[in-house]
Amino acid sequence: KSQHGxxxxxxxxxxxxxxxxQALTPSHYLVASDVDRLQAVLSxxxxxxxxxxxxxxxxxxxxxxxxxxxxxxxxxxxxxxxSSIEALFYAAEASQAISSCEIHVSNETRDSLHAxxxxxxxxxxxxxxxxxxxxxxxxxxxxEVVSALKARISKEDNVVAITLALQTASRLSQQAExxxxxxxxxxxxxxxxxxxGVYLQFEEGLEATALFVSAAYALSDHVDxxxxxxxxxxxxxxxxxxxxxxxxxxxxAFSVASAAAALSNNRFHKPVVVxxxxxxxxxxxxxxxQLHVTDVLxxxxxxxxxxxxxxxxxxxxxxxxxxxxxxxxxxxxxxxFMASKPASGYYQFSVAVTGDxxxxxxxxxxxxxxxxxxxxxxxxxxxxxxxxxxxxxxxRVEYPNKGKASFIADSHQNFAMTFQLVDETTGVExxxxxxxxxxxxxxxxxxxxxxxxxxxxxLYKFELDTAExxxxxxxxxxTYALYLMVxxxxxxxxxxxxxxxxxxxxxxxxxxxxxxxxxxxxxxPEIQHLFREPxxxxxxxxxxxxxxxxxxxxxxxxxxxxxxxxxxxxxxxxPSSVLFHVGHAAMLGLMYVxxxxxxxxxxxxxxxxxxxxxxxxGNRMLAQKxxxxxxxxxx
Amino acid sequence: xxxxxxxxxxxFLEEYRSSTSNxxxxxxxxxxxxxxTGAFQFLYxxxxxxxxxxxxxxxxxxSVGSFILAVCLRIQINPQNKGxxxxxxxxxxxxxxxxxxxxxxxxxxNFIG
Numbered sequence: 001k002s003q004h005g006x007x008x009x010x011x012x013x014x015x016x017x018x019x020x021x022q023a024l025t026p027s028h029y030l031v032a033s034d035v036d037r038l039q040a041v042l043s044x045x046x047x048x049x050x051x052x053x054x055x056x057x058x059x060x061x062x063x064x065x066x067x068x069x070x071x072x073x074x075x076x077x078x079x080x081x082x083s084s085i086e087a088l089f090y091a092a093e094a095s096q097a098i099s100s101c102e103i104h105v106s107n108e109t110r111d112s113l114h115a116x117x118x119x120x121x122x123x124x125x126x127x128x129x130x131x132x133x134x135x136x137x138x139x140x141x142x143x144e145v146v147s148a149l150k151a152r153i154s155k156e157d158n159v160v161a162i163t164l165a166l167q168t169a170s171r172l173s174q175q176a177e178x179x180x181x182x183x184x185x186x187x188x189x190x191x192x193x194x195x196x197g198v199y200l201q202f203e204e205g206l207e208a209t210a211l212f213v214s215a216a217y218a219l220s221d222h223v224d225x226x227x228x229x230x231x232x233x234x235x236x237x238x239x240x241x242x243x244x245x246x247x248x249x250x251x252x253a254f255s256v257a258s259a260a261a262a263l264s265n266n267r268f269h270k271p272v273v274v275x276x277x278x279x280x281x282x283x284x285x286x287x288x289x290q291l292h293v294t295d296v297l298x299x300x301x302x303x304x305x306x307x308x309x310x311x312x313x314x315x316x317x318x319x320x321x322x323x324x325x326x327x328x329x330x331x332x333x334x335x336x337f338m339a340s341k342p343a344s345g346y347y348q349f350s351v352a353v354t355g356d357x358x359x360x361x362x363x364x365x366x367x368x369x370x371x372x373x374x375x376x377x378x379x380x381x382x383x384x385x386x387x388x389x390x391x392x393x394x395x396r397v398e399y400p401n402k403g404k405a406s407f408i409a410d411s412h413q414n415f416a417m418t419f420q421l422v423d424e425t426t427g428v429e430x431x432x433x434x435x436x437x438x439x440x441x442x443x444x445x446x447x448x449x450x451x452x453x454x455x456x457x458x459l460y461k462f463e464l465d466t467a468e469x470x471x472x473x474x475x476x477x478x479t480y481a482l483y484l485m486v487x488x489x490x491x492x493x494x495x496x497x498x499x500x501x502x503x504x505x506x507x508x509x510x511x512x513x514x515x516x517x518x519x520x521x522x523x524x525p526e527i528q529h530l531f532r533e534p535x536x537x538x539x540x541x542x543x544x545x546x547x548x549x550x551x552x553x554x555x556x557x558x559x560x561x562x563x564x565x566x567x568x569x570x571x572x573x574x575p576s577s578v579l580f581h582v583g584h585a586a587m588l589g590l591m592y593v594x595x596x597x598x599x600x601x602x603x604x605x606x607x608x609x610x611x612x613x614x615x616x617x618g619n620r621m622l623a624q625k626x627x628x629x630x631x632x633x634x635x
Numbered sequence: 636x637x638x639x640x641x642x643x644x645x646x647f648l649e650e651y652r653s654s655t656s657n658x659x660x661x662x663x664x665x666x667x668x669x670x671x672t673g674a675f676q677f678l679y680x681x682x683x684x685x686x687x688x689x690x691x692x693x694x695x696x697x698s699v700g701s702f703i704l705a706v707c708l709r710i711q712i713n714p715q716n717k718g719x720x721x722x723x724x725x726x727x728x729x730x731x732x733x734x735x736x737x738x739x740x741x742x743x744x745n746f747i748g
Contacts, residue, residue, distance in 0.1 A: 538683045546679045553671035560664035564657060587737060595744045603741070611737065618733070622726035629725075 024235040025361045026296075027198060028243040029273045030260065035298045037246065038260075039064060041253045046072070049079040053090035054254040060097040061261035062297065073101035082109045085116050089128035092135035103136065110138055117144060119151040126152065127164040134171040142176035145169075150180060159208050162188050166215035170222040178223055185216045186228040192237075199243070200236035210241045210255035214262040217269075226268045231360045234269050238296060264295035270358040271296055272304075274351060276366065277332060283371040283492055284425050287338030291326065291366075293353055300331040304355040308335065311368070314346040321349075337368065343428060344372040344490045371492045373424040374432065375399070376484070381500055383407050384414045392416075395500075403500030406479065410505035415464040417452070417499075421486060429458035432488035437462050439473075439480040439502065448472045452484075466504055475506040576620035583614030662709045666702060673698030693746035700739045708732045 030038070042059050043066070046052040052075055056066050066072050073095065080091040080103065088109065095101040105113075116129035117140070126148055133140045149165045156162075162184050169181045192200045192209070201209040220227040229237070242260075247253040263271055277290035294300050306328075311321035320340050326333035337347075346369055353362040381403060382394040397403045409415040417437065421430045431454050440447040448469075452462040480502050486495040537543075571577070587610050594603040655663070676694050685691055711720050711728035720728075 535686055537686070542683060546675070546683070550672055550675045550679070553668045553675070556671065557664055557668035560667070561661060564660050564664060566657075566661050584733070591740050591744050594741075595747060600745060607737070607741070615734075618730060622730055626724055626726045 023361060023363060024197075024232045025364050026235055026238045026242075026271060026273050028239045029275075029296060030242050030245070030298055031275075032298050034242075034245050035062070038062065038253055038257060041247060041250070042257060043067060044250070046075055049076065049087055049090045049094075051250055052076055052079070053094045054250045056094040056097045058250075058254040058257040061257045063261075066098065069098045069101065073098050076101070077103060082106065083112075085113065085125055085128050085132070088113065088132045092132040096135040105136060105138075113138070114140070117141075117148055119148050121148070121152075123149065123152045123156055123161040123164045123168075127168040130168045130171055140172075142172040145172055146176050146178065146181065153181075153184065159188065159191065159202050159204050159212065163208065163212045163215045166219045167211075170215070170218040174223065178219070182219060182223060182225065185219065188212060188216075189227075189229060189233070192233075194236070195240075198236065199240040200233055201240035206241065206244055207252050207255045209237065210252075210259035213237055213241065214255070214258035217262040217266040221267050224267065229269070231269070234263075234271055235361050238263065238271050242296065260297045264297045264299065266358075268358060269360050270356060271360045272301065272353050272362045272364075273298075274306075274353065274364040274366070276368075279369070280366060281369045281371055282337045284338060284373075285492075287336050289335045289337045289349075289368060291333045291335075291351070293333050300328075301353065301356075302328060302331070304353050304359070306333045307352045307354065309350040309352050309363075311337075311347050311349045313342070314348055314367075320347065337370070341426070342370045343426075344370050344423060344430065346370075346490075369490060371490050372426075372430075373493045374430055374486060374488075374491050374495065375422050375424040376486070376495065376497070377420040377422055379419040379484075379499065380417070381407060382416050383409050384416050386412050386414060397499055399495075399497055402498050406501040406503050408503045408505070409464070409466050411467040411470075411507045413466065415466070415502055415504075417462040417482075419452075419460050419484075420458070421460060430488075431458060432486055432491055434485060434487040435460060436485040438483040438485060439464075439504075440483065441473075441476065441478055441480050443478055444476060446474070446476065464502075464504075466506065470506045473504065473506065477503075477505045479503050572624070574621065574624065576617045576624070579617035580614055580621045583610055583617055586610045587614060656714075659709060659713060662705060662712070666705050666709070669698055669702045669705060673702065687748060689746055689748045693743045693748070696746075697739065697743040700743075701736070704732055704735050704739070707735075 039059065039062055042055050042062070044051075044055065046055060052072065056072055056076075059066050076091050076094050076098075079087070081087040082105065088105070091103055095103045110133075113129045113133050116125050118126075121129070126145065130140060130145055145168065149168060153162060153165055165181060166184060166188075169178050172178065191202065193203055194200055202212065216227050216229070241256060244252075244256075247256060263269070273292070273294050273296060275292050277292055280289065282289050291306065292298075292300065293304060293306050306326040308321050308324045308326070310319055311324075312319045320342050321337075324335065326335045328334075346367055349366040349368050351364045351366055353359055353364075376399045379397045379399065380394045381397060382392045384392045395403060395405070395407075407415060421432060421435070422428060423430055435452045435454075437450045437452050438447055439450075450462060450464070452460045454460050482499045482502050484495065484497045484499050486497075488494075587607065590603065590606050590610060594600075598606075673695060676691065676698060680691050680695075708728055708731075710716055711723055711731075712725045723731075
């Protein structure tokens with residue numbers, strides 16, 4: 001029983017670990033250049049009070065102050081229109097973001113702001129009034145605001161309005177009853193569309209999603225209650241908001257900056273972005289694996305601990321590292337991976353970022369490549385006689401030199417090549433993906449490529465049987481330059497080495513035709529479409545003969561009827577009789593017309609008309625005949 | 636042997652000539668005509684081939700169908716069979732004959748192509 005218990009526990013642990021391994025990490029995020037671009041967009045010169053608001057407040061969210069604060073302050077003061085709630089809102093918010101910039105408002109203005117807080121104003125107006133009052137440091141009645149908001153939310157049930165309501169609630173006193181408004185976060189989160197498990201956004205677009213995120217976190221922080229968003233949902237929101245790297249309007253840029261600020265600095269969730277600096281490749285010349293570990297605003301998490309939980313080789317599944325920390329230097333986390341002397345190839349890293357309970361997506365899987373330089377050892381070339389009677393002459397050639405003498409091989413001999421490929425630094429044998437031997441005839445331009453295969457001891461061998469391979473060479477004798485090509489994704493120095501010249505002599509050489517490069521891309525011969533051949537018909541004479549033959553019995557019938565004395569002397573010219581015969585003839589005519597012109601539907605239509613007339617007439621006529629016959633018989 | 640066959644046939648023909656009414660002979664002549672027409676069509680098909688098959692079928696079926704309907708008419712008209720067809724008068728038989736022919740020829744002309 002204890003065995004079952006422990007195995008159950010182990011499987012549960014494995015399951016939990018597996019689940020953790022599947023946690024979502026951000027696939028779209030802002031890099032330093034994107035943040036700079038965002039800042040540049042927000043730093044454009046102001047055109048009006050609204051753009052001033054977006055720029056000043058947006059930059060403050062990014063932690064940057066506007067270029068010339070005095071200029072900005074005077075611009076705001078000059079453009080504020082005290083009769084417009086909206087203008088007051090922009091002015092108040094912007095001035096609060098600039099240090100030592102104060103706007104004074106008259107009592108009437110203050111009263112108009114208070115008056116705007118009612119059930120008759122839109123949520124947008126309430127939001128602007130409350131924010132203006134709050135930024136100007138004026139008192140406001142939080143409970144009134146709450147009741148006005150609740151009334152308006154039920155009337156304006158759209159995403160933008162509820163987001164503004166959330167934003168407004170975050171400016172109110174903490175003693176106010178914000179519970180119902182807080183629940184709107186969950187309702188609104190349910191309206192988000194999940195796109196492919198990667199993105200989570202409103203159908204209203206990026207701006208609405210970004211503003212929702214900043215409002216939700218603002219309110220959650222204000223009441224100190226964790227927002228009802230799961231970790232995967234937070235990452236999906238990050239993907240949606242930061243997938244766009246250039247923004248159509250100032251308001252869009254502002255919303256993104258707001259969301260970025262909210263996600264990088266709230267009390268509950270802090271998404272982590274882990275990415276390699278450049279390609280995730282280490283080698284002897286670059287032994288350090290460098291990672292950017294930042295928040296969504298691309299600021300490094302200096303207080304975090306970054307740890308390699310495990311690093312396993314993809315090929316051999318052997319674990320190289322376990323629980324190894326990264327060191328922080330200049331905002332970049334580094335680890336000297338080459339110090340563990342890994343063999344070249346790919347490694348699966350499992351990195352964990354700890355140190356803050358708010359971190360989200362802090363377990364990342366990373367694929368790291370270890371490259372190396374290849375060295376070619378013991379390159380031995382020889383010409384072996386097929387019957388092995390004459391001893392082999394082996395010539396060693398050192399890379400990158402070329403063999404001095406040419407090698408001559410005719411049909412009785414084989415040309416052989418052996419070599420070893422080793423890691424330059426460690427001397428470990430390598431088996432790269434591409435090891436080709438290329439023979440190039442300089443005169444004809446012909447080239448033939450073979451693959452060199454390693455044996456069980458990782459020694460590469462290449463043998464060229466001149467007689468056997470003559471078809472590849474088109475039996476063209478001559479001097480061929482021999483090249484060795486070595487390549488692999490993990491090699492830093494791919495090799496193309498002209499090893500030696502080989503003179504090949506082929507038996508019974510045909511008149512050497514100039515090598516026609518097999519051009520595959522010339523137009524092919526045109527295919528003529530063959531229409532369906534009509535079936536063979538018998539000769540017209542035969543058909544005509546048989547037509548006459550088939551019609552001849554009719555003649556016989558007429559003769560027989562005449563002989564029998566069949567006649568129409570009993571024909572009564574009553575109207576029904578005439579009509580019947582006319583109708584019947586019409587029906588026969590209709591059959592002919594059907595054969596030549598009509599389709600079934602038309603025929604049925606005409607047949608119905610003619611047929612019913614004929615039927616009525618015929619019925620009448622036959623009845624008359626029956627009466628006549630009856631009276632005749634019963635005389 | 637052959638003598639007796641000829642004797643039987645001539646006896647049959649004699650009986651036929653004397654005992655069948657004219658009306659029935661008229662229908663029998665018609666039957667012979669239909670038979671010959673069908674036979675010649677079949678002969679053509681055997682000799683020359685079945686192309687076009689649908690035409691051959693429709694023509695042949697027309698012959699066969701007409702033959703059958705004429706036989707039905709003959710049976711129903713024959714006064715010797717009156718006991719079997721109390722509800723069917725000769726006129727009714729003829730009307731049925733015409734109606735059935737209409738349907739048959741509708742199908743035949745459709746199929747003849």
